[in-house]
Amino acid sequence: MPAGRPSHPQIDTSRAHPARVYDWLLDGKDNYPVDEAVGEKLPPQARDAARQNRRFMHRAAAWLAGQGVDQFLDIGTGVPTEPNLHQIVQAVVPAAKVVYTDNDPIVLRHAETLLISSPEGATDYFQADVRNPGEVIDHARTVLDFGRPVALSLIALLHFIPDDQEPRAIVGELLSALPPGSYLVLSHAASDRHAELAAQVTAEYTLAGIRLGFRTRPEVARFFDGLDLVEPGLVTAPEWFRQAPAPAPEDSGIYAGVARLR
Structure with a gap:
């Protein structure tokens, strides 16, 4: 970790955090009773969505690495759950570099021991909030070469940024720092596939003090404005794949897509 950075910042265990609720949904152990309480009130489909989302990330990252992309900026990392993004891409490109960031201090603690690079490549983790995109980019530049393509990964993140916090402006600022040939990898909870479930999930998170914007x-497609969507385009998470075998067909309330910067 960079010098001078606190290795064990304060963790607020009195309030639920999206990264830790997500960890609970994936049967992880790095969460607290307050996070479990939220997870237990969510419909069973929330677990399916977390799993589908994670598997989409695996497929997209592996495909990008197969295209020669060797730099990744993963914002909203969440609690590390193996295989992590760097393990996927470094299995294809051992020299790949991955920068992780999240705003939950618990992720930092686990990053120190779990987000370990291959000898040829590099991983870095720092604590920051996507709502401060300039800070994220400034740090990422210390590890990644922004003169070459970078894959920006925003997995299950933007539905925690309501419209009044200007998520499209945030994504636009992040993309504006990337060179042509870079990629945006994005997944997002849908409000129009299972409206009642979406309303239930939103209500439970709201009670826990977490705002959502399914x-x-x-609306999700607008995040890709000006980019070239990779086939099969913007689809549900289980429908996005580029390499055999195809995932088993599943109902899903998660949209997913990958797009290339011109």
Whole structure:
């Protein structure tokens, strides 16, 4: 970890955090009773969504590495759950570099021991909030070469950024720092596939003090404006794949897509 950075910042165990609720949904152990309490009130489909989301990330990262992309900026990392993004891409490109960031201090603690690079490559983790995109980019530049393509990974993150916090402006600022040939990898909870479930999930998170902004497919598509969507385009998470074998067909309330910067 960079010098001068506190290795064990304060963790607030009195309030649920999206990263730790997500960890609970994936049957992880790095969460607290307050996070479990939220998870237990969510519909069973929330566990399916977390699993589908994670597997989409695996497929997209592996495909990008297969295309020669060797730099990744993963924002909203969450509690490390193996295989992590760097393990996926470094299995294909051992020299790949991955920068992780999240705003939950517990992720930092686990990053120190779990986000370990291959000898040829590099991983870095720092604590920051996507709502401060300039800070994220400034740090990422210390590890990644922004003169070459970078894959920006925003997995299950933007539905925690309501419209009044200007998520499209945030994504635009992040993308504006990347060179042509870079990629955006994005997944997002849908408000228009299972409206009642979306309303239930939103209500439970709201009670826990966590704001949500689920979006329709056209609204999610706007994050890709000006980019070239990779086939099969913006689809549900289980429908996105580029390499055999195809995932088993499943109902899903998660949209997913990968797009290339011109």
